[in-house]
Amino acid sequence: MFNAQSAAVNRNRWSNLFLFNYLFCAIIDRDASTDEAEQLANRVLEWLVDERIVCATLSDCVLSSTLGYAPGPNFRKALEIPYAVRRGQDGEKEPDFTDLETNLSPATNGLEITTQRTLFSPMGGGFELICDQCNSRLEIDDKWGAAVDEWYSESGSSILTCPICQHAQPVTEWQYDPPAALGALGFTFWNWGYFYSSFIEEIGRLLNHRVIVVSGEI
């Protein structure tokens, strides 16, 4: 399951990982409404449990105060690069699945499902907005904040207009760098690592929606 070529490509990414305690990788549904989030969450959870990628019962295994779903026996089917690494005999870093395999409580190794409007962002730093039409990069400002507030409270159009080209679109449709997303449904995996693209595509297929991955370390 582990791909040596990908490991080489990602080695630089690993070099930074010891600075942080927790990595999260969240798969966000870009199109789900608040009303349908719960039903869609259950559809994906059912598949993850059937595939034995996560366990079926909730436990204390995520960073927040809520409960999550611990890794199942087949969690490696989803995971291309595990978060944890160890030093091999030649001093090279090697993948280490131990943290996920042992599943000790209270480990932070579970899936947290969010079914309410949330800004999923790569903590520990800001992000820029990118306009779809003119590719301008913009700092977040009060207008962005107002549009986000409208989206959270469902009190307005939540339209944000590009000050450079005047293109107007909902704040949820803007691109962010590093990736961030506003969504009503998110699947946050704590300390798993980086997923196979085929796994992310399968989640999108089950949802029949656009998905985006937001990851970060804290």
Ligand SMILES: [Zn+2]
């Ligand atoms: Zn623009």
